[in-house]
Amino acid sequence: MQLYAIQCRAGLLLEWLVNTRTGKLLRGPLSEKPGIRVLYVTADGEHALVKESEARETDGSWKPPKQFTSVIAKDIEEADPVPDSSQDHYRRSVEELYDPP
Template identity: 90%
Template sequence: MSSKYQRGNTGPKKLKWRWKDETENRSLPQSWADNGRTESPKENEVQLYAIQCRAGLLLEWLVNTRTGKLLKGPLSEKPGIRVLYVTADGEYAVLKESEAREIDDSWKPPKQFVSIIAKDIEGADPVPDSSQDYYRRSVEDLYDPS
């Protein structure tokens, strides 16, 4: 009699990057907004503007893909940034993580940093009414999207 069960088998596995905060949210530096690339929206896409960032570490873990459970790690790490992008009206937001560059004991965005992204509105999250005005003013202060 054979069994498909194997002792110690933890299911399907995959290496995945997980975020670990190292700082609090802060306003996006004006230089990042000014020097970042801009994506042009295609049909059915809207532009979202980077307004906040936070430094952290991207940690590589071995993960059970069925359960999401962390099995082993962290196996490696690299500096990262997490950026909050919002629509000009402040009603929708997207959070993106990317690798960062470590320069003079501080973390900088990747060379190809995108300060204005284009995304289908279906891929964005609605922002609570209580934050929309703040987000809208942040976009105006950094980008003057008039």
């Protein structure tokens, strides 16, 4: 299934030490790096996923990594269902930015 990037947000990626059994935060943040979060959605707006990656800092601004892609392919199991109330907005966003099949 194809997913289309419709929103990017720059911010800090924080690394924490977490107890894997309980999910409790033990210590952190251990590191702060410039990052980018991208919301990808299906053309019908019914599924979405967020991918985080490190950003490049260039001339005082943050840019996506060189390997950034605006359309990705993933198995349906990797994406989350989108609430009905957001599906129309996501579908229209894909139509405005892309020419999906």
